[in-house]
Amino acid sequence: MKQLSLDCQLHPNQRVSHFEAPNMPELPEVEHARQLIEQTAKGYRIIEVGCASDSVVLEGVTAAEIRQALRNRIVCAARRRGKHIWLELDKRPWPCFHLGMTGAFHTANTSPIKLVTSHVVEEKQWPPRFTKLHLTLSNESELVMTNKRRLGRIRLRQDPTGEPPISQLGFDPLLDLPSLEKFSEWLTGRSGAIKSLLLDQSFAAGVGNWIADEVLYQAKISPKRPTHQLSKSEIKIIRLRLRHIIETAVQANADASKFPKTWLFHRRWNKNANSELAGHSIEFITVGGRTTAWVPELQR
DNA sequence: CTCAGTGTTCAGTG
């Protein structure tokens, strides 16, 4: 576990605490990270940039290009679409981020202010292990992106929404959920299992494995059901559950302990525990190449 | 030691 060194090393210093987005980067977690970035950096200038020379995480750019693009820029906004985040700066190109499975944003401040929507985490080291990008801002706060498994990506784009990969995303359930008419039109035009479609980022951007399972559990529909044979009322329920689950998780700041206790979410993580939900057993199968938790007796 | 895994992409097959 050698950590790639930052080629612009910043003085590691002691912090009382720092804040980080939890680690389960589907839409709600990514939205929470976006809010964290705005609270920390919006309106401030980037004074120093540390960037790891990690050719896996840096896609199509070098650490030097990242540093040059970000240094002395003002952070105007942090935007999100699906699981992608990008910063609007006072000058292009702009940095774009995907967290992969193990990415997170962390912030620290010399005089910690209360960040209502953030988790206070015990200080271990700063900057944290697996830091890929380390920004120091003109308000004396610091913003770090970490990526343990290196499945995350950092890119530079002149026009993030107009270029891949963000331009290839489908609708974002929080930003532009389609009307029921459009939604069912798109759904019936596809074949394959409904769960696979929900996971398809060019269909619904931001839906990940647990959200797809949760939607289908609450809609009482089997994850294996072929999309084209869903009834109009089932499609309606899927759409409403999709919106409801994501809105609820976002309002909870992606804090799983605040999710409703009735959710399948709380039971899906320990497969060995022989979990039950509402008196029915939870089964684990593979759909669309992904572990799928469902309750066969309740989902048709 | 083995193996699954919150995500994405690509090659190969049907």
Place this chain on the structure above:
DNA sequence: TCACTGAACACTGA
């Protein structure tokens, strides 16, 4: 073209 499968990516932790 669509849809599916498996592998690859890289590493942690059970």
